[in-house]
Amino acid sequence: xxxxxxxxxxxxxxxxxxxxxxxxxxxxxxxxxxxxxxxxxxxxxxxxxxxxxxxxxxxxxxxxxxxxxxxxxxxxxxxxxxxxxxxxxxxxxxxxxxxxxxxxxxxxxxxxxxxxxxxxxxxxxxxxxxxxxxxxxxxxxxxxxxxxxxxxxxxxxxxxxxxxxxxxxxxxxxxxxxxxxxxxxxxxxxxxxxxxxxxxxxxxxxxxxxxxxxxxxxxxxxxxxxxxxxxxxxxxxxxxxxxxxxxxxxxxxxxxxxxxxxxxxxxxxxxxxxxxxxxxxxxxxxxxxxxxxxxxxxxxxxxxxxxxxxxxxxxxxxxxxxxxxxxxxxxxxxxxxxxxxxxxxxxxxxxxxxxxxxxxxxxxxxxxxxxxxxxxxxxxxxxxxxxxxxxxxxxxxxxxxxxxxxxxxxxxxxxxxxxxxxxxxxxxxxxxxxxxxxxxxxxxxxxxxxxxxxxxxxxxxxxxxxxxxxxxxxxxxxxxxxxxxxxxxxxxxxxxxxxxxxxxxxxxxxxxxxxxxxxxxxxxxxxxxxxxxxxxxxxxxxxxxxxxxxxxxxxxxxxxxxxxxxxxxxxxxxxxxxxxxxxxxxxxxxxxxxxxxxxxxxxxxxxxxxxxxxxxxxxxxxxxxxxxxxxxxxxxxxxxxxxxxxxx
Amino acid sequence: xxxxxxxxxxxxxxxxxxxxxxxxxxxxxxxxxxxxxxxxxxxxxxxxxxxxxxxxxxxxxxxxxxxxxxxxxxxxxxxxxxxxxxxxxxxxxxxxxxxxxxxxxxxxxxxxxxxxxxxxxxxxxxxxxxxxxxxxxxxxxxxxxxxxxxxxxxxxxxxxxxxxxxxxxxxxxxxxxxxxxxxxxxxxxxxxxxxxxxxxxxxxxxxxxxxxxxxxxxxxxxxxxxxxxxxxxxxxxxxxxxxxxxxxxxxxxxxxxxxxxxxxxxxxxxxxxxxxxxxxxxxxxxxxx
Numbered sequence: 035x036x037x038x039x040x041x042x043x044x045x046x047x048x049x050x051x052x053x054x055x056x057x058x059x060x061x062x063x064x065x066x067x068x069x070x071x072x073x074x075x076x077x078x079x080x081x082x083x084x085x086x087x088x089x090x091x092x093x094x095x096x097x098x099x100x101x102x103x104x105x106x107x108x109x110x111x112x113x114x115x116x117x118x119x120x121x122x123x124x125x126x127x128x129x130x131x132x133x134x135x136x137x138x139x140x141x142x143x144x145x146x147x148x149x150x151x152x153x154x155x156x157x158x159x160x161x162x163x164x165x166x167x168x169x170x171x172x173x174x175x176x177x178x179x180x181x182x183x184x185x186x187x188x189x190x191x192x193x194x195x196x197x198x199x200x201x202x203x204x205x206x207x208x209x210x211x212x213x214x215x216x217x218x219x220x221x222x223x224x225x226x227x228x229x230x231x232x233x234x235x236x237x238x239x240x241x242x243x244x245x246x247x248x249x250x251x252x253x254x255x256x257x258x259x260x261x262x263x264x265x266x267x268x269x270x271x272x273x274x275x276x277x278x279x280x281x282x283x284x285x286x287x288x289x290x291x292x293x294x295x296x297x298x299x300x301x302x303x304x305x306x307x308x309x310x311x312x313x314x315x316x317x318x319x320x321x322x323x324x325x326x327x328x329x330x331x332x333x334x335x336x337x338x339x340x341x342x343x344x345x346x347x348x349x350x351x352x353x354x355x356x357x358x359x360x361x362x363x364x365x366x367x368x369x370x371x372x373x374x375x376x377x378x379x380x381x382x383x384x385x386x387x388x389x390x391x392x393x394x395x396x397x398x399x400x401x402x403x404x405x406x407x408x409x410x411x412x413x414x415x416x417x418x419x420x421x422x423x424x425x426x427x428x429x430x431x432x433x434x435x436x437x438x439x440x441x442x443x444x445x446x447x448x449x450x451x452x453x454x455x456x457x458x459x460x461x462x463x464x465x466x467x468x469x470x471x472x473x474x475x476x477x478x479x480x481x482x483x484x485x486x487x488x489x490x491x492x493x494x495x496x497x498x499x500x501x502x503x504x505x506x507x508x509x510x511x512x513x514x515x516x517x518x519x520x521x522x523x524x525x526x527x528x529x530x531x532x533x534x535x536x537x538x539x540x541x542x543x544x545x546x547x548x549x550x551x552x553x554x555x556x557x558x559x560x561x562x563x564x565x566x567x568x569x570x571x572x573x574x575x576x577x578x579x580x581x582x583x584x585x586x587x588x589x590x591x592x593x594x595x596x597x598x599x600x601x602x603x604x605x606x607x608x609x610x611x612x613x614x615x616x617x618x619x620x621x622x623x624x625x626x627x628x629x630x631x632x633x634x635x636x637x638x639x640x641x642x643x644x645x646x647x648x649x650x651x652x653x654x655x656x657x658x659x660x661x662x663x664x665x666x667x668x669x670x671x672x673x674x675x676x677x678x679x680x681x682x
Numbered sequence: 683x684x685x686x687x688x689x690x691x692x693x694x695x696x697x698x699x700x701x702x703x704x705x706x707x708x709x710x711x712x713x714x715x716x717x718x719x720x721x722x723x724x725x726x727x728x729x730x731x732x733x734x735x736x737x738x739x740x741x742x743x744x745x746x747x748x749x750x751x752x753x754x755x756x757x758x759x760x761x762x763x764x765x766x767x768x769x770x771x772x773x774x775x776x777x778x779x780x781x782x783x784x785x786x787x788x789x790x791x792x793x794x795x796x797x798x799x800x801x802x803x804x805x806x807x808x809x810x811x812x813x814x815x816x817x818x819x820x821x822x823x824x825x826x827x828x829x830x831x832x833x834x835x836x837x838x839x840x841x842x843x844x845x846x847x848x849x850x851x852x853x854x855x856x857x858x859x860x861x862x863x864x865x866x867x868x869x870x871x872x873x874x875x876x877x878x879x880x881x882x883x884x885x886x887x888x889x890x891x892x893x894x895x896x897x898x899x900x901x902x903x904x905x906x907x908x909x910x911x912x913x914x915x916x917x918x919x920x921x922x923x924x925x926x927x928x929x930x931x932x933x934x935x936x937x938x939x940x941x942x943x944x945x946x947x948x949x950x951x952x953x954x955x956x957x958x959x960x961x962x963x964x965x966x967x968x969x970x971x
Contacts, residue, residue, distance in 0.1 A: 050696075052717075081693075222882075223878055223882060225878065233878045239849060289693070290721065291690075291693055291719040291721050292717070292719075293717075293718065293719050293721070294719070294721050329721075329723075329726070331721070331722070331723075356722050357722070357875055358848060358872075358875055358876060359875065359876070359878060360876055360878040360879045360882075361848055361849055361851040361852045361876050361879040362849075362852045362879075363852065363879055363882045363883065364852075364855075366886075370886055581852065582849040582852035582853075583852035583853060584852075584853070
């Protein structure tokens with residue numbers, strides 16, 4: 035297809051009015067900006083647009099033939115829903131060219147409210163496969179900001195297969211974690227990155243250590259900033275970008291100044307126009323490239339655009355980090371909440387159901403013997419553990435059946451193209467296994483599962499269910515149960531559970547991932563050149579990152595080479611079960627525990643849940659139960675988000 | 683018609699720019715503004731100052747100490763009005779506060795130590811021992827800490843808690859004396875930027891935090907007595923107008939913050955079981971819920 039100036043949209047970030055003018059003046063085809071509410075850039079009170087200025091900005095952009103997209107890209111809690119409804123109504127009247135959205139509830143609300151404004155899926159929706167795109171298209175999404183972990187060739191294919199418009203970050207500050215899948219700031223600080231308040235724990239210094247000994251690993255990398263992603267810059271790869279079919283080139287930086295945004299926009303504008311006018315004779319402008327280099331904050335990387343960059347995308351020295359938002363803190367321990375007691379809800383009680391996620395058959399048996407109702411198997415498995423085979427899954431169902439327990443098979447949270455193929459292949463074998471259900475990790479896997487099986491489906495915590503309307507959407511998609519977001523605080527959980535039309539499950543114990551990266555952290559650090567010679571130690575040793583507060587964050591590298599970076603403390607809400615009585619379904623994340631520990635924890639939670647159900651008002655928590663778990667646990671225990679009244 | 687250059691280190695101080703422009707407009711001064719911002723890159727400031735000089739501006743309004751330093755270093759004889767520079771003498775911008783003696787004058791943004799102490803006494807009347815947490819490499823923090831040392835206050839004991847690098851904040855519970863009634867944060871970038879870490883620990887220890895950096899108050903400090911940047915900009919505009927009408931900056935005294943604002947955080951107070959005095963609440967410019 036022939037290219038014209040309209041083939042590519044240059045999309046500029048805008049935080050204030052002067053940046054809006056500058057971006058348009060510099061040649062942006064479109065701009066994106068946020069209101070004062072439900073926006074991902076919430077740190078500066080001087081930035082973003084109030085309701086009246088939003089209207090003026092839209093008018094101004096349209097007068098200059100520039101499209102304007104409004105970011106409504108936060109997760110929202112139940113108490114914010116009414117405000118969100120009125121905001122959506124206002125935006126529909128103001129008629130921007132699109133809303134960029136994250137929370138599933140907005141898709142549902144848009145349908146209920148009959149919104150006419152087009153919707154784009156924010157990068158925070160973590161869209162990385164064609165099946166997710168199809169599901170989003172079903173909700174009227176016309177464009178997706180695809181996952182940064184997608185390469186240009188992957189997104190070409192995605193566009194070709196679905197016809198969706200693709201927006202791709204081409205320049206600016208990047209996360210190390212898959213978008214929408216980092217909960218470290220939200221859990222530790224009560225300031226969620228999915229709600230615009232990231233305190234950037236990925237910018238902390240860390241030391242790579244052997245998880246078993248705690249000793250530092252010989253480290254060739256130049257500095258301690260193991261997770262500090264360099265800034266994205268695709269200036270030198272513009273032809274590849276355009277020919278890959280990227281509809282919109284997105285520049286990051288809504289808190290940047292007019293000068294900065296103007297400079298970047300001009301540079302890319304010039305290059306795009308020159309390329310389209312004369313693609314055969316095009317070469318990058320080296321003077322412009324030098325200017326980009328001279329005004330950069332961090333060093334540049336092409337990130338995942340041309341494939342997994344491993345160590346090349348990390349700024350290990352930390353020298354160019356513009357600002358630190360926080361230093362490592364000791365995660366909240368069991369004593370943190372003691373001063374503040376949680377209320378005792380009096381709503382109706384259920385017979386509490388207990389699920390346990392396990393990594394092997396021995397753990398499955400231990401959980402079943404100690405009172406688990408449901409066992410989760412499958413999904414990501416940390417090396418040196420081995421993935422579940424069809425054979426072990428068949429055995430799992432058989433073993434659990436002996437105890438009257440159900441087996442639900444989980445699928446990975448991230449399923450890129452290759453893994454989707456594997457998933458399809460796997461689904462065709464489900465009849466042999468005959469499990470009781472599937473728990474899927476993303477919207478694409480959900481769509482695939484619906485096409486290939488009639489099994490009851492559940493949604494994993496990676497769906498970030500934070501309000502009851504999102505639960506309603508999943509219910510409408512015939513999902514039978516969803517997992518509550520890992521970032522919700524006590525009050526938010528209670529409201530969500532009370533309003534949800536869909537049964538919800540809450541994770542009360544276990545080792546939880548703070549973030550998931552598409553590269554193996556130890557491999558990047560230790561081999562420097564990623565994907566160089568195979569080093570068997572990388573598959574057999576367990577590593578951890580040691581932070582400056584003296585805590586170890588285990589790195590669980592899975593069978594796909596991704597790093598699941600765990601919290602330093604394991605979640606334990608045993609003492610607070612009584613306050614959680616209105617929750618029907620409880621889960622233990624036991625896949626990183628020994629079978630003995632899985633058995634012990636399951637037994638204790640079963641006993642306490644049963645006692646609460648039987649004794650109700652006379653229940654008294656027995657501290658010795660907690661001591662038993664603490665003594666046997668591989669890590670210290672902590673209370674996660676329960677430290678906070680509300681998540682910001 | 684005047685031409686005025688504005689030199690910024692970061693966008694943080696845009697409120698001052700707005701106040702500056704508003705005051706000029708209010709007095710019917712029409713000017714063409716050239717606004718340049720280094721986006722945090724201190725190294726860029728000299729180049730940007732040169733760009734302003736090339737535009738032959740009549741005056742440079744410089745926000746932040748490095749921006750003011752870059753503007754003053756220009757070989758051209760362009761007057762400089764600065765804010766919120768905390769230590770104009772220490773930064774070699776002026777010879778003295780009353781008679782600057784060179785091409786720069788302005789309004790210093792540091793709220794006086796004695797005003798802060800009075801405020802602390804009103805905020806927490808029973809307070810006896812207060813920690814003063816600062817970064818030893820921060821020149822502004824050093825100035826403010828020195829100002830506090832000079833205070834004569836029999837009522838409150840200040841315990842200095844210096845940290846050498848930001849990572850030390852990770853171990854704050856071990857560094858903080860166990861019997862503190864409150865923690866005071868002097869002006870200083872590293873401390874302000876890493877406020878989330880500080881309040882994370884002080885929350886657990888139930889120690890109220892008194893901040894100097896206004897945004898820290900909405901983020902969880904108990905309270906602060908802070909300069910209003912918009913007002914600083916307006917005060918700078920008054921000096922700028924004198925210069926544009928022919929006065930020499932060398933003769934225009936440097937002012938300090940005259941009317942600092944009280945900012946309170948009610949949410950934090952509730953968490954800590956602290957109640958604000960009624961008159962304090964009435965006087966407060968901002969009360970965060």
